[in-house]
Amino acid sequence: MHMISRRVVLTTGASASLLLGTPDWLKNAAAQTTYTRYSATSPEGKAMLKLYEKAVDTMMNKIPKGDPRNWDFQWYSHWIPGPQGPWSAVAKKKSDTIQLIYAGKPQTDPHRALAELMWDDCQAHGSNPNNPTFFQEEFFLPWHRYFVYYFEHIIRGVLQNADFALPYWNYLGGPSASRAIPEEFRNPSSALYRPNRNAGVNAGAPIDSGSGRTPLNADAFNETQYIDSPDGSIGFCPILDGNPHGAVHVDVGNGTNMGRVPTAAGDPVFWVHHAEIDRLWESWNRLGHPNPSWPDRNFVFANAAGGMVRAPVAGANSADNLGYRYDSYFVPAGATPAVAATAPLTTFAARPLEVRGIAANALSLGDAPVRASLSLPSPPLGAAHTMQFAAPTTARSLYLVLTDIMLNADPGDVVYDVYVDVPEGTTPTTSDPHYVGTINFFHVMPGHDMTAAPGELSHHSTVVFNVTDVVRKLQSVDGLAQQATVTLIPSGKPAADAKPVVGRVELLER
Amino acid sequence: MSSFLQIMRAALPALVLTTASPLSQALAAETITIAESPAGAALPLGETPVTVTLALLPQAAARLRAAPQGEPVYLMVERVHADAAVEATYEVYLGLPAGAAPRRDDPHYVGDFNFFDAEARPRNVSFNITRLFARLRAAGALTDTPTVTIVPNGRPAPAARAGIGRLAIVAIGR
Numbered sequence: 001m002h003m004i005s006r007r008v009v010l011t012t013g014a015s016a017s018l019l020l021g022t023p024d025w026l027k028n029a030a031a032q033t034t035y036t037r038y039s040a041t042s043p044e045g046k047a048m049l050k051l052y053e054k055a056v057d058t059m060m061n062k063i064p065k066g067d068p069r070n071w072d073f074q075w076y077s078h079w080i081p082g083p084q085g086p087w088s089a090v091a092k093k094k095s096d097t098i099q100l101i102y103a104g105k106p107q108t109d110p111h112r113a114l115a116e117l118m119w120d121d122c123q124a125h126g127s128n129p130n131n132p133t134f135f136q137e138e139f140f141l142p143w144h145r146y147f148v149y150y151f152e153h154i155i156r157g158v159l160q161n162a163d164f165a166l167p168y169w170n171y172l173g174g175p176s177a178s179r180a181i182p183e184e185f186r187n188p189s190s191a192l193y194r195p196n197r198n199a200g201v202n203a204g205a206p207i208d209s210g211s212g213r214t215p216l217n218a219d220a221f222n223e224t225q226y227i228d229s230p231d232g233s234i235g236f237c238p239i240l241d242g243n244p245h246g247a248v249h250v251d252v253g254n255g256t257n258m259g260r261v262p263t264a265a266g267d268p269v270f271w272v273h274h275a276e277i278d279r280l281w282e283s284w285n286r287l288g289h290p291n292p293s294w295p296d297r298n299f300v301f302a303n304a305a306g307g308m309v310r311a312p313v314a315g316a317n318s319a320d321n322l323g324y325r326y327d328s329y330f331v332p333a334g335a336t337p338a339v340a341a342t343a344p345l346t347t348f349a350a351r352p353l354e355v356r357g358i359a360a361n362a363l364s365l366g367d368a369p370v371r372a373s374l375s376l377p378s379p380p381l382g383a384a385h386t387m388q389f390a391a392p393t394t395a396r397s398l399y400l401v402l403t404d405i406m407l408n409a410d411p412g413d414v415v416y417d418v419y420v421d422v423p424e425g426t427t428p429t430t431s432d433p434h435y436v437g438t439i440n441f442f443h444v445m446p447g448h449d450m451t452a453a454p455g456e457l458s459h460h461s462t463v464v465f466n467v468t469d470v471v472r473k474l475q476s477v478d479g480l481a482q483q484a485t486v487t488l489i490p491s492g493k494p495a496a497d498a499k500p501v502v503g504r505v506e507l508l509e510r
Numbered sequence: 511m512s513s514f515l516q517i518m519r520a521a522l523p524a525l526v527l528t529t530a531s532p533l534s535q536a537l538a539a540e541t542i543t544i545a546e547s548p549a550g551a552a553l554p555l556g557e558t559p560v561t562v563t564l565a566l567l568p569q570a571a572a573r574l575r576a577a578p579q580g581e582p583v584y585l586m587v588e589r590v591h592a593d594a595a596v597e598a599t600y601e602v603y604l605g606l607p608a609g610a611a612p613r614r615d616d617p618h619y620v621g622d623f624n625f626f627d628a629e630a631r632p633r634n635v636s637f638n639i640t641r642l643f644a645r646l647r648a649a650g651a652l653t654d655t656p657t658v659t660i661v662p663n664g665r666p667a668p669a670a671r672a673g674i675g676r677l678a679i680v681a682i683g684r
Binding site: 083084126127215228231242243245259260 | 584588595597614629633635637638640664665
């Protein structure tokens with residue numbers, strides 16, 4: 001169990017027995033309902049910065065490269081130092097970096113698999129022509145909220161300290177505001193120091209005064225809509241993205257650090273900057289401005305134990321929903337002080353999904369059954385990468401997710417029936433208790449995907465099966481195999497040139 | 511079994527998660543262009559200020575003279591792009607009189623933009639000029655050919671090849 005499950009325990013009222021087997025520091029966290037993030041210049045914030053310094057030092061120097069709790073792993077999740085475009089260059093750099101860091105490790109290595117999913121993910125700083133809706137401006141704020149949130153969880157794990165909360169650098173206004181970078185980041189002997197920031201920054205000069213600097217402003221608070229133009233450039237989110245967000249980046253750093261997307265998250269000040277951006281978003285909500293209704297979309301992050309989490313964008317709708325608040329909120333001149341915030345989301349759809357199992361490779365489908373084993377995404381050190389299906393507790397559900405279903409051409413008259421835990425050598429039918437559902441190619445047929453370029457056949461789709469009842473019945477009636485498997489059996493024969501593929505198979509729980 | 515039946519059978523037990531729709535298109539109000547720079551003109555930015563004259567769109571001419579009460583107005587700087595970190599910022603002015611020295615405390619000052627996150631793809635930047643626009647119009651300082659002046663602050667890195675695309679004044683129709 002990891003930190004996000006604490007919220008599930010709290011919101012579902014499940015018994016404390018769910019916490020059995022949890023480290024002591026994490027058990028303590030379960031007793032605390034809400035964390036407070038303090039200004040970096042407050043006594044509480046300064047105490048947290050001492051802990052932060054220790055955590056950064058550990059992440060940089062003691063946790064091995066390739067571990068999701070390593071400093072570079074988190075940095076690269078924002079962007080890998082190198083090109084930001086074109087996408088082919090970005091993809092090559094990512095591939096080269098993974099080859100270098102995970103040399104000798106198979107593609108099934110859970111940390112390597114997580115790097116594949118997490119690195120170069122920052123919203124909305126990229127442009128992937130193969131997946132044109134992947135990066136979207138409206139995800140700038142929720143993606144970074146989760147990024148900071150899970151980073152904070154990792155620090156709690158690294159420090160074995162459940163009380164840690166990341167401070168924010170208040171550069172915009174109010175009693176604790178300072179345009180100078182907090183002094184803890186200016187001490188050359190500290191892990192929080194970076195020598196190559198812009199001139200004067202490490203001397204404590206206000207970052208936004210002087211030649212070439214962008215003055216910070218709160219113009220985003222003039223906006224009443226989250227997104228207000230078809231190109232996504234008008235509204236609170238995009239204007240905040242430009243100033244103070246982008247302005248602070250280029251005011252603090254240059255092309256080797258904060259001033260450029262691929263290098264920005266290598267500077268520890270990045271995280272207290274983004275805690276402030278997160279506070280400003282929450283402040284805007286508290287002035288009575290609602291967020292949009294979020295689409296179905298998950299982001300991948302690592303939790304305190306380095307395991308994979310799929311976090312739905314709707315879950316980041318408010319800080320309350322994630323169990324933290326700020327010691328104060330920004331109120332622009334002339335605005336009415338904080339009114340009721342958006343209600344915490346406790347809906348099912350907003351809760352994160354924990355990854356319970358994953359198939360090592362994509363499944364190429366043809367006219368014969370295809371079987372895949374699922375392995376644990378984050379096994380205990382030294383344990384084999386095998387896993388068994390297990391029915392979740394009554395408050396939770398288990399999902400089998402088939403992602404990136406792709407075709408080269410119309411497959412003709414064929415669908416695939418999906419089964420779990422089918423005994424080897426048997427060919428069941430859809431009345432078998434191992435049957436969970438059937439996939440077709442309706443949503444990935446050429447011409448269906450309006451985002452694809454003319455003639456382009458790179459279409460993607462995701463299908464989710466709730467397998468809770470199937471697994472529960474199998475567990476109680478027939479027992480479950482030691483090795484969890486998923487089997488796809490064709491009904492019909494695919495056209496030879498269709499070459500259907502299921503890119504990823506995952507077992508998720510929430 | 512027919513394809514249709516197979517599709518229906520397959521659709522029943524599964525929840526299909528579509529890829530995220532472009533939320534901004536679904537949420538956005540209509541933008542009405544009032545004036546814009548010449549079509550297709552990409553504008554490289556360097557160490558010297560540049561002034562661009564916008565052309566008033568005839569169908570929106572009334573908005574320049576008397577925009578509806580409370581209608582938000584934005585200055586758009588589109589396709590902000592660079593090959594590398596520019597390491598300078600650019601100030602934007604609307605209707606700056608010819609020969610006037612640009613200063614950020616000038617009533618024609620709109621704001622600054624920079625090139626953070628402008629390498630992967632061009633970025634559109636918007637400035638809310640509702641009050642500035644109304645003030646300049648009331649003072650008779652906006653002509654039918656409004657100008658936008660862009661002034662470097664700092665020394666832009668030449669290798670960054672910074673530039674922008676269209677400049678426009680737009681209103682948000684509700």
